[in-house]
Amino acid sequence: MYDRKLEQRASVSIIEDLKTVSWKVEPSTAAKNTRNFIREIVDNLDLKPNPDKSVIALSIGDPTIYGNLKAAAETIEAVRASLEQGLFNGYLPSTGHQDAKQAVAEYLSHNGSEINANDVILCSGCSSSLEHCITVLADGAKNHNILIPRPGFPIYRTLAEHIGVEARYYNLIPENNWEVDLHHLESQIDGNTAAIVLNNPSNPCGSNFSEEHLRNVLEIAYNNRIPVIADEIYENIVFPGEKFVSTASLNSGVPILICGGLAKRFLVPGWRLGWIVVHDEFGVFDEVRKSLNALSQRTIGSNTLIQGALPAILKNTPKSFYEFLNNTLARNAQVAFEKIQNAKGLTPFMPQGTMYMLVEIRMEKFPMFENGLAFAQKMMEEESVFCLPGECFAISGFLRIVITVPEDVINEACLRISEFCNRYYTM
Known part of the structure; x- marks a missing residue:
């Protein structure tokens, strides 16, 4: 028979225990190793826009924000x-519906x-594709490292360090359209290097590597069996006059995991449909394929509704849509490049593609600012224009637009940036 008094006495006993017994619940090592490097930097900035000027955000890589670019x-x-x-x-196979x-x-052939x-393995966005690829190749318990570009998008480091893998940078050369510093890349390789991450076309650089340069990078990977x-x-x-070359087309002999998705080219980043393509000319990845299948089973695959739409999306999207997007981005890049060229103390690097432009701040001309972080913060405060500082991409003294x-x-935005620079520039 239910005894309310007994229940009350038990509750009192539990409360008394809580007063004397302390709890200690520790998060996992993987959780503690997980860091969003952009948020760490931006959240520590005191971003207070000028109340007299509307905010212009040139910081987020989401092409849908302003509504001018639509699917x-x-x-x-x-x-x-x-x-x-x-x-x-309902549920589909974890690696994706066959159609x-x-x-x-x-689409990619x-x-x-x-x-x-x-x-092909379908994933929940390209970030999920990258996570699978880094996880399947690199092992923190074996002291592995992966090589990632500098400047480069910080998600590679986030995903590597989450599993205890070292993220080791190789440099890109700004005056060579942000090509890979081949000597520096090779110098970073050691017996524990598990993979080289190659981002092309590049975020944040806006570069688009030539076939020759890609072959040079892949030759290093081949010679070192990475x-x-x-x-x-x-x-x-990529912009008019440029040609995109996929690593899958080069017959390099290097086993490659290629990550992509709908987010950028189709202007639907929130739909979370990414993919991995296993490019393996000599059967090196036989065991890797099995493990990628196992990793896919952790979340039972990607968005099924979008999978159902995928054949029609990839087959029916007209060429004119792609041309409009590339032409729009190229025109905006040219406008920004020409106007920022006239801003004192800034050096823009004209992109060859993607949705971004890097701008160098000649910090010696702005001695009142300690670094690009302080520069970006003050520009937001006075001009209500916010760009991510280069520190978000492991390179100081730059802005990404x-x-x-x-x-x-x-x-x-460029007018305000120029006014800000002209105000603080010193000879």
């Missing part, structure tokens, strides 16, 4: 059809790249 009508219709069919509301994988294989559907993780999320987002915003916003 193609064919993309929207494909998702609508997938929803109405009602065939993609969706076949569509990715056909061009200019010498021949990809089979069985080489597999490559190729982050190609910005594939084919996002060029996806409307042209009138780019013009206004």
